[in-house]
């Protein structure tokens with residue numbers, strides 16, 4: 001399912017303008033990452049999709065249908081939403097948390113539990129955790145439960161708001177890889193919010209770099225953004241300008257080794273790369 | 288000390304068992320308490336939930352609760368008896384007890400909801416719960432311990448104040464106490480007072496247990512460990528993913 005923002009604006013009652021004028025098309029079955037520093041309006045934009053926030057102006061369309069015309073409760077039940085803090089219900093066991101939406105939709109208890117257990121497999125959670133309470137899980141496990149809950153209603157759209165922001169780097173890397181796997185298997189339209197450039201480039205088919213007020217600094221594939229930063233702000237944010245992402249090739253003992261700006265090896269140049277058009281040895285723009 | 292012994296003697300003398308005796312007085316006392324508690328809850332709980340769920344009217348609720356708490360209970364009873372008239376003394380006393388218990392129960396009801404992590408409630412709404420489902424499946428269960436704690440205060444207030452029902456000739460344990468004062472029968476007064484204390488302690492204990500039972504499984508107690516679910520203790524954390 002495609003999502004389109006058409007000239008949306010959000011001014012909160014206290015006068016804060018979180019989003020000034022935002023337009024974007026998110027194609028079906030792709031992952032779009034909204035990237036930006038804290039406070040630039042990412043969460044506000046994301047929550048407009050499931051009507052947790054209603055825009056002050058403009059429209060949000062899902063498959064060309066204005067969400068404002070859809071009952072918010074029905075809309076939310078068919079959109080998966082993963083929150084940074086997992087947002088699990090503390091008084092419900094893991095399996096019941098995962099089964100929340102199917103149960104709300106009237107699925108029988110046994111069937112919902114069976115589905116919850118399958119989803120635990122899907123997100124890589126041991127079934128023995130099904131009867132635990134959220135507080136008895138690690139942060140990473142809680143996030144997996146959050147993802148499983150979001151998948152339970154078999155939504156076509158998955159909204160993820162810094163879902164891995166609160167877990168340690170190793171678990172985060174693991175969860176990112178799981179998400180990449182899941183995405184291949186499930187073919188959903190994913191909108192992913194993060195302030196982490198590496199995460200954005202790892203996960204996004206399309207990356208939308210935002211500035212305060214939800215202004216788009218640049219939108220494109222990670223490669224496009226790296227190759228052609230639209231402004232100094234973009235270059236700086238993605239690290240191209242600071243040389244953080246500039247790699248160069250050095251020949252060591254006859255082997256081409258890719259090293260980073262500090263001269264630390266990042267890898268070995270693959271054989272195909274040497275003969276690729278526009279040979280990699282030219283290095284990237286930042287050099 | 289001898290007054291104390293005499294009070295005990297009064298309490299346990301066989302004459303106390305007949306008509307107008309202790310069981311009847313306790314029954315009357317509990318009856319007032321129950322009626323007043325039920326009415327106060329019927330008013331204060333929905334109101335408190337409304338305030339807690341919508342977040343609207345909180346200032347009003349706090350002000351009302353504070354003002355009502357400052358009311359002198361005896362004065363309130365006399366005032367209501369005068370207003371409602373001597374013919375409906377029962378209604379006047381009950382109304383006074385209800386008014387006295389409302390602040391605690393109201394505060395317990397809305398504080399219980401207010402104390403819940405906003406993100407939990409936001410998440411419940413975001414997955415597609417209706418407002419009613421958010422209230423009944425998330426806010427009420429998670430707010431129950433604080434509601435019961437408010438009810439506990441309210442019920443103690445009623446039990447203590449119901450003693451004053453004796454003043455307007457309605458019976459209850461206050462009857463024995465006041466009669467004792469009038470007759471200068473201090474063992475009787477003390478005996479009656481002891482019974483009120485005992486009743487209050489029993490009710491307090493009942494609510495203490497209820498409060499504990501009402502803490503939902505999975506919700507961490509202040510400073511305490513999590514309640515272990517049977518399966519959790521069977522499953523070593525090491526077997527878990529990540």
Ligand SMILES: Nc1ncnc2c1ncn2[C@@H]1O[C@H](COP(=O)(O)OP(=O)(O)O)[C@@H](O)[C@H]1O
Nearest residue numbers: 012014016018037038039040041042043044045
């Ligand atoms: N409910 C709200 N009321 C008032 N201001 C808000 C509200 N939610 C967010 N904001 C403000 O809107 C701006 C954007 O917030 P948000 O969308 O949460 O940013 P991000 O997710 O990128 O950190 C911030 O300045 C924030 O303080």
Ligand SMILES: [Mg+2]
Nearest residue numbers: 042043044161
């Ligand atoms: Mg945010």
